[in-house]
Amino acid sequence: MRIDIISIFPEYFAPLGVSLIGKARERGILDVHLHQLRDWAHDVHRTVDDTPYGGGPGMVMKPEPWGEAIDAVLAADQDARPRIIVPTPSGVPFTQRLAMEYAAEPWLLFTPARYEGIDSRVMAEYGSRLRVDEVSIGDYVLAGGEAAVLVMVEAVGRLLPGVLGNARSAVDDSFAPGEMENLLEGPVYTKPPEWRGHEVPEILLSGHHGKIARWRRDEALRRTARNRAELLAALDPATLDKHDRRL
């Protein structure tokens, strides 16, 4: 997978050089290209923003630098087209299902904005011939879209074949479509069996895989009811057995 990111703070993406994503890049599973938006702002101050038409607070990112920057990225591969992802509090929710959809894409282009956002004509221009998604990582406002891109690149990158290794399958992730969709993962334990008077639940030491699976599902349902009751309401009743219903 190729990922391009255009930003006025490309240094913000240094974390993409470490840990899981950094190793995926070293192994050629992920190819990340960072671009400084100001390289396409040609005035002496390399200006990328201006006051909003219609008045109002803050500044809006100018269309010209973004247009030239996106054109330059598109020119990198004339035979392919990236899916453009615009982080914004006004977008569709970023979910595990959407992360999986993005993980199947060969090329993603992230356009994190600052200020009040990007002049709307930019995505109107590209939306006529490319897939452009406005995506929110949550109902809060950041100072810019860069942190949202870090979140999405990690959530997508870990799903790429070979990144998690054999030890861990993303199929068991919280929110993954199927068994765990709309369910939070339950508590986890490791050695020692007793720590400061706290013992590991006996069932987990029993070696009885069927009972352990049952216990884990019960705990997942309990945690979901406690922390995200609205997800339980979205659970497909067909996936609940009579034991679940007694919880």
Ligand SMILES: Nc1nc2cc(Br)ccc2s1
């Ligand atoms: N939650 C989010 N806040 C913001 C702020 C800006 Br400015 C750009 C993108 C995003 S996504």
